[in-house]
Amino acid sequence: MVRERGDLPVAELLELANRVITNLPSAVIYFKFTCEKCGSRQAFDKPYLLYSHGRCEECNHITNIKTGGFILAATYRGMDWRGEKRIGQERN
DSSP: OOOOTTOEEHHHHHHHHHHHHHHOTTOEEEEEEEOTTTOOEEEOSSTTOOOSEEEOTTTOOEEEOSEEEEEEEOOBTTBOTTSOBOTTOOOO
């Protein structure tokens, strides 16, 4: 298993993510993992979802996710960093 410096075990990662969301309601979290084959950092494209497996866009390997991290994105008026509506919010 390749573990990137700073990666946390899944249970700790989810606990930290929940604390961030509770204390910073405008936060948008995208979970990420390190490919166990090539070591490339990968991120899931749907916010708040951490899957048990992830496919590497570099080498196509499927990693069983045991550790990971997350990207903390801020929102602006209900929009995420890509300009898309945040889950649970309607675009005006």
